[in-house]
Amino acid sequence: MTQPLLAEYFPILVFLAIAGGIALAMVGGSLLVARQKPYAEKLSAYECGFEPFDDTRRRFDVRFYLVAILFIIFDLEVAFLFPWAVALGDIGWFGFLSMIAFLTVLTAGFVYEWRKGALDWE
């Protein structure tokens, strides 16, 4: 371990290894131990079920896309807030006000989308 940072993440690596090991053991164990008798009827739609009429992927309403893209924008805004909050003691009033200006610009956009009704779901 050259960096102290990585030592803190070592338990997560251990967890990843355990999770991968357990997943492999479950799938591999059922593959090795269980009796395998595959035939076509096991995969068919059972009694009340029926074959799908057409493709599952059909056109979604574009409004889902709008909600997702608005979410991304505010997600990025919050991502900018993290280092600002951590370093606020060092950057002084100028850093504080620069973030306030940034938030003002995005709040203007937020007011615009609110008034426009982009957040409503009729």
Add this chain to the structure above:
Amino acid sequence: MIAAAAFYLFAAILIASAVMVVTSRNPVHSVLFLILAFFNASALFLIAGAEFLAMILVIVYVGAVAVLFLFVVMMLDVDFARLREGFQRYAPLGAVIGGILFLELVLVLGTWSFADLAEDLRLSPNPGGDVTNAEALGRILYTDYVYLFQASGLVLLVAMIGAIVLTHRSRPGTRRQDIAAQVARAGSVNLRQVPLGAGLKTLGIERPPLPEEPKPAVTHDAGHEGHH
């Protein structure tokens, strides 16, 4: 040693999942492999010491961008079998272009060498020590690079307005919830103080008389119920 082993593991998974993004037949599987690639890239960032970038990669790319990709894949409604029709015909041309790009990359990387003083010439050197990644970013991002920071805010604003202008249209036929009108509504609904124990008739509240319902004929015997 462990860090090196983890690096090679994550890099191998990253490249394998990137290959699967390109080659898998189902585009939804492609997006899922892309998410796996993002996770592994974030692990690589972590190994390189960029803790904040690793977390942002997970939050923004996995949490938002990959979901958006899924939406796009679902929305486009493209017949992917038909898209692949010309694959055989165009494969040689694509291979030639890819080969040329690869050759250029090899030539660039083969002759690349760091200048001796490059590390000292950096504008904002790594503070090192006990300063965390996010704090080191925060110290320069909001003051030294304030113009770029404000420009990124404007880019986000333009993206927001562009998305609304392009995709939002008001549907005239539909009704939407008007909360202000809902709250301000009065007159048609009355609240009455009703004394305890008093019926509707004694209070004189008018109400249409109940229609006489014919009683359903009882056909079952009393001893029948035990069987149900």
